[in-house]
Amino acid sequence: MKIFLILLSIIITPLSIFSQEVIPASIKVDLTLKPSPKPYETTGFTVEKGATLTILPGTKIKLASGPDKYCHIVIKGSIVIGDKANKSKPVIWEGYSPWVKFIGATIDITNLQTTLVNCQFQGDNSGVIR
8 A cells, every 4th residue: 555655646746746737717816827837728717806817927828729719818807917126037928819808907017928919908997018
């Protein structure tokens, strides 16, 4: 039994270190994404009103095609990307170019590297994009 447990821990440990982290489709509570060995993955997500998504410098996100062929990102709450003090480490959204929509959002974006298919601002948004 001991040998089985040792073998199981040897197999599970590398899997947890190198497994892909997926961004939830609906973010209803505060969430912070930190740099990791592999990029986070998403086919799109919504930051709901009252929630904040913080993406720290050096974090990579792999955008994949969603069900309707586009990666939709909708921000109804708050989004904080990057850091004014740490401009040497950008946040990188790679892969599929997303459609991004800000609806009454609070925005603080610094040093984001991406290509957008479409970017819309609806309602009373506030903040900065640097």
